């Protein structure tokens with residue numbers, strides 16, 4: 001049987017594309033390699049653009065149990081800065097978000113195949129032949145690559161050097177803000193989450209932590225606040241999740257091959273400096289219209305929309321990496337500047 005549209009990956013990009021395309025009347029199949037909701041490496045912060053995009057998809061973070069976030073604290077060494085954000089963000093575990101999106105996609109009429117991974121995609125005349133890990137073969141008229149942090153053979157992104165690491169943990173004391181904790185060779189974000197489970201997530205430029213204890217020790221050593229917040233913290237997982245080769249700052253620039261790319265398979269914004277999930281959702285929403293124009297025109301339009309948030313993210317990420325002390329001192333002296341950076345980094349793709 002030939003599907004109209006085959007979406008590879010059921011993260012925010014793939015699921016939102018499946019919802020929008022199915023609602024627009026396309027016959028959609030989505031293949032997601034995990035068999036059940038999982039926790040990918042992600043800071044789980046949703047900004048206002050993600051909230052707007054989710055509303056268009058019929059979801060609201062509060063209804064999913066997300067924790068509202070309206071304060072940001074930055075700390076390095078003995079210096080810290082605390083500011084009120086110019087918007088309310090949300091902290092929501094990705095397992096909850098991704099499951100809710102896939103449920104919406106199924107309700108919209110998409111066929112969801114879970115627990116199966118796409119291994120190869122090849123052109124077959126006017127259609128595409130898609131081979132799965134169980135040996136099954138599917139055919140589709142159009143293919144969307146939304147496999148996020150994971151590459152697909154034949155559609156490689158350049159590999160970056162960064163390693164993303166994530167750990168859910170119970171803190172000894174309650175947390176009421178997102179806390180950014182840059183250190184030597186990494187920057188970390190700590191967020192409160194539902195059910196008292198905080199999320200510690202970090203981007204390491206090189207040498208990721210060996211285990212949960214090493215992760216907590218390295219973040220705690222970078223600031224007095226980090227040490228205080230993480231004292232007595234109990235990891236909820238035996239090992240932190242990790243993802244290597246993250247190509248921060250990369251954006252797809254061709255060559256075109258007839259496949260639509262969305263989410264992290266189109267552009268990878270530096271963590272904590274931009275809204276990766278909002279970018280993924282917005283690209284997914286835009287895909288329903290893009291199907292009529294073809295991949296090249298769709299990608300060109302997406303490139304124009306993403307250029308601004310990608311530009312904003314680059315200098316902030318460089319400061320995190322190379323001058324974290326300067327960044328936190330500047331934030332302490334100029335809290336209005338932090339609010340402007342937070343507002344400027346907004347995707348503003350929707351709404």
Ligand SMILES: Cc1cc2nc3c(=O)[nH]c(=O)nc-3n(C[C@H](O)[C@H](O)[C@H](O)COP(=O)(O)OP(=O)(O)OC[C@H]3O[C@@H](n4cnc5c(N)ncnc54)[C@H](O)[C@@H]3O)c2cc1C
Pocket residue numbers: 008009010011012013014031032033034040041042043044045046047116117118119146147148149150151152163164165201202203243246262263264265271272274275276277278280
């Ligand atoms: C350290 C770190 C922290 C971050 N923090 C935040 C944050 O706080 N807020 C934010 O907005 N963004 C954050 N991001 C970015 C965000 O995680 C991504 O931008 C977002 O997940 C992209 O969505 P996606 O759907 O493109 O990819 P993903 O979320 O990676 O989803 C891809 C899906 O495809 C599936 N898949 C992969 N390969 C195959 C295959 N071959 N066949 C079938 N299925 C497949 C995977 O299982 C997965 O479910 C962070 C990223 C990192 C690395």
